[in-house]
Amino acid sequence: MIIDIHAHPGYGRELGELRKEFAAALRAAEHHGVRWICLNAIADWTQSPRPAAVRKGNDAVLALMADHPDRVIGFCYVNPRYSAHALAEIERCVVKGGMGGIKLWVACKGSDRRVDPVARRAAGLGVPILQHAWYNRSGGFKGESTPADVAAMAARHPKTMIVMAHLTGAGERGLKDIAPYPNLHVDISGGEPEAGMVELAVKLLGAERVVFGTDTPIRSYGATLGKVLDAKLTRRQRELILFGNAKRLLRRRLGR
Amino acid sequence: MTRVDVSAFLGRWPFRPIEGTVANLARMMRANDIAHALLSAFEGLFYADPEPANEELLSKIAGRKGMWAAPIINLRVADWGEQMAHLARNRQVRAYRLASTFHGYEVGLCAEAAREAARLRRALMVQVRLEDERHLSPILSLPPASVKAIVEIAAAVPRAKLVISAARLPELLGAAEKVKRLRNLWFDMSHFDGLECMRQACDAVGAKRLLFSTSWPFFYARSAVLKVEEAEVTAPARRDISASSARRIFALR
Numbered sequence: 399m400i401i402d403i404h405a406h407p408g409y410g411r412e413l414g415e416l417r418k419e420f421a422a423a424l425r426a427a428e429h430h431g432v433r434w435i436c437l438n439a440i441a442d443w444t445q446s447p448r449p450a451a452v453r454k455g456n457d458a459v460l461a462l463m464a465d466h467p468d469r470v471i472g473f474c475y476v477n478p479r480y481s482a483h484a485l486a487e488i489e490r491c492v493v494k495g496g497m498g499g500i501k502l503w504v505a506c507k508g509s510d511r512r513v514d515p516v517a518r519r520a521a522g523l524g525v526p527i528l529q530h531a532w533y534n535r536s537g538g539f540k541g542e543s544t545p546a547d548v549a550a551m552a553a554r555h556p557k558t559m560i561v562m563a564h565l566t567g568a569g570e571r572g573l574k575d576i577a578p579y580p581n582l583h584v585d586i587s588g589g590e591p592e593a594g595m596v597e598l599a600v601k602l603l604g605a606e607r608v609v610f611g612t613d614t615p616i617r618s619y620g621a622t623l624g625k626v627l628d629a630k631l632t633r634r635q636r637e638l639i640l641f642g643n644a645k646r647l648l649r650r651r652l653g654r
Numbered sequence: 655m656t657r658v659d660v661s662a663f664l665g666r667w668p669f670r671p672i673e674g675t676v677a678n679l680a681r682m683m684r685a686n687d688i689a690h691a692l693l694s695a696f697e698g699l700f701y702a703d704p705e706p707a708n709e710e711l712l713s714k715i716a717g718r719k720g721m722w723a724a725p726i727i728n729l730r731v732a733d734w735g736e737q738m739a740h741l742a743r744n745r746q747v748r749a750y751r752l753a754s755t756f757h758g759y760e761v762g763l764c765a766e767a768a769r770e771a772a773r774l775r776r777a778l779m780v781q782v783r784l785e786d787e788r789h790l791s792p793i794l795s796l797p798p799a800s801v802k803a804i805v806e807i808a809a810a811v812p813r814a815k816l817v818i819s820a821a822r823l824p825e826l827l828g829a830a831e832k833v834k835r836l837r838n839l840w841f842d843m844s845h846f847d848g849l850e851c852m853r854q855a856c857d858a859v860g861a862k863r864l865l866f867s868t869s870w871p872f873f874y875a876r877s878a879v880l881k882v883e884e885a886e887v888t889a890p891a892r893r894d895i896s897a898s899s900a901r902r903i904f905a906l907r
Contacts, residue, residue, distance in 0.1 A: 419849075422849055422850050423849055425886070426849060426850070426884050429883075429884050430880070430884065532788065533789060534788045534789070535787070535788055535789055535790060535792070536787075536788060538788075566786070566789070567788070567789065569789055570670075589786060590785075590786050590845065590847065590873060591873045591874045591877035592670075592785075592786075592872065592873060592874075593672055593870070593871050593872060593873055593874050594670060594671065594672055614848075614849050615848055615849035615850075616847075616848060616849075617847050617848060617849075618847055618848055618849055618850075618851055618880075618881055618884065619849075619880070619884060620877065620879075620880030620881035620882075620883060620884040621847050621877040621878075621880065621881050622877070623876075623877075623880055624874050624875075624876035624877030624878070624879065624880045624881075625874050625876075625877060627876045627880075628874035628875060628876035628877070629874070
């Protein structure tokens with residue numbers, strides 16, 4: 399069994415388009431033995447989407463969960479700049495809708511205090527937050543977190559399980575930023591399959607804090623899975639990365 | 655399925671502890687069923703004159719079955735043509751690699767090298783990039799080489815066999831209409847990514863224009879293998895990508 403902690407339904411704006419795009423992801427996942435896909439829809443892909451767009455994206459994920467109840471675990475995307483709406487979406491999608499986690503992208507940095515209500519609610523519910531991060535030489539988006547921002551978030555919320563997205567984007571520097579915080583994990587999604595990065599993450603964080611994720615459709619299952627299968631790891635380390643750690647993080651949804 | 659890897663490297667990458675040696679290359683080739691690998695030296699990307707890096711590469715792989723060379727040529731170095739001619743005397747040299755952004759010249763200059771490579775009956779690989787521009791070392795300024803400009807060179811020098819190395823899928827898609835009309839241009843697929851990337855590339859330019867490549871040891875080789883394996887393409891298309899086209903282009907037996 400493999401669990402993909404980081405996937406998007408597609409680039410489409412309407413559910414019909416997303417269903418078609420996601421069908422291809424399901425086939426690729428099936429090909430590689432990926433059992434569960436954690437799916438988040440980043441509203442309309444604007445940096446700080448309005449509540450209506452956030453809700454529409456989450457509705458699409460809820461629909462895809464209903465289409466594929468044995469394959470899809472939804473992650474509720476929220477914009478912390480709209481705090482009341484973010485908390486209401488978590489109630490609607492996680493508490494009532496059965497989603498397994500929360501997704502934060504680039505609306506505001508992890509170090510921004512506006513993230514705190516979301517992080518506290520995630521801890522209360524026992525669900526992980528998947529937080530985008532990158533050390534982008536060209537500066538990136540205005541609200542884009544660096545790994546140091548995510549580390550600050552983890553320090554303020556030690557009881558919140560956080561998965562920092564994009565190992566390759568974090569690089570050596572990012573891994574050292576997050577290493578001191580045991581509630582903070584890294585997913586291997588995004589970025590090109592640069593050799594040695596998975597081994598480095600295991601060395602600096604321990605295999606228990608490294609999680610398989612693809613960022614599909616932006617990245618392919620093959621390229622991402624190749625990172626884990628080619629890395630010099632023990633069988634136990636590989637199993638932790640491919641499903642053991644995600645299963646633990648998703649225990650509210652998957653059970654113990 | 656036996657594969658031909660048209661783009662791999664030996665030597666040390668200067669910014670992280672990555673090293674391609676003959677021994678770990680041989681292991682990688684066995685593990686991924688790669689019968690032939692076309693190799694360049696990392697150091698050649700960074701030396702002003704790649705000649706010593708090429709010599710070292712050729713000495714390392716001399717007589718090694720399935721290991722072929724694509725020495726790096728810097729068109730800023732006055733004797734680049736002589737270097738190409740000298741290298742052509744070595745039967746393991748099956749191509750040359752140009753890395754215009756690493757060596758600081760306009761990719762348009764590659765046209766002259768394409769003519770020379772054609773005269774010497776060798777293919778010419780043009781490197782678009784190696785590393786994601788978002789996390790290059792601060793000491794580097796390496797904008798990607800223009801894929802469209804390389805396509806123009808292929809059109810202008812029809813006798814040359816050109817391989818565009820390390821382009822991304824959107825760059826291929828942006829040039830697809832022109833690429834389809836050319837018979838002397840191919841893409842290595844090491845930097846293609848995204849859901850259905852290989853099927854999209856096949857739909858855009860045809861499988862015969864696509865060449866399996868790993869960019870090992872910079873990339874995990876298995877990633878390239880799995881990208882081709884997961885592609886929803888026909889078995890003949892998979893064979894073309896994996897080996898058949900490369901065997902013809904680089905005369906590998």
